[in-house]
Amino acid sequence: MAFGDPNNGIGIGALAGYQYWNDSPDMGRVDYYNISSASDVTWSSADGSYSVTGDSIANNVDIHSLRLGITARANLGYMDIDGYLAAIPFAKVTGTIGSAGFAPVALDATDTLYPTSPVSIDGMGYGAAAQVMLGFHPTSNLTLRLGARAQYLTGSANATYSTAVVTAPQDVNPADGTYEAPTVATQSYIETNRAFEIMRLGALAELSWAF
Secondary structure, three states: OEEEEOOOOEEEEEEEEEEEEEOOOHHHOOOOOOOOOOOEEEOOOOOOOOOOEEEOOEEEEEEEEEEEEEEEEEEEEEEEEEEEEEEEEEEEEEEEEOOOOOOEOOOOOEEEEEEEEOOEEEEEEEEEEEEEEEEEOOOOOOEEEEEEEHHHHHHEEEEEEEEEEEEEOOOOOOOOOOOOEEEEEEEEEEEEEEEEEEEEEEEEEEEEEOO
């Protein structure tokens, strides 16, 4: 608060800092399938049916960001208002998200495409953040503050993941009444400059006692 007096009126200052932000919600669903070869496919030689197992993983994104902005506080005696507004000129974004973003896709009557890994991301972003708090002073020692916070980040990242195409068991010789084993073809992908947006809104409450 280099300008003004935040304890007896209005104070304004500069903000410069580093923020680490982890975002790791566990969605609790099947995000990808455990298929790396034909041995991962359970199948029936009698009717040609098959099944594969799925797995899931908590999203885990790490964000290291630079924040530059202004902060201000106004003391009105029985209440006060403080907050900040900051630009995020640079942020490094890395981590893992649950899946490639698609469910199994039937390519034709026999082939099905499955996502077989989480998505690893590595990229950069920029954005802004803001917070405001309104404080009440029921007594000289007690303070109750209520407010809100918002943070927005956008940018692009390289995304790496893998897939598998499972060809269902085939009845190549109807005379013997049995099906041959399924086949699996795997593929890895890197999608460059995949756009992303992260928006977080939150309510804040604070109760403090001075002594």
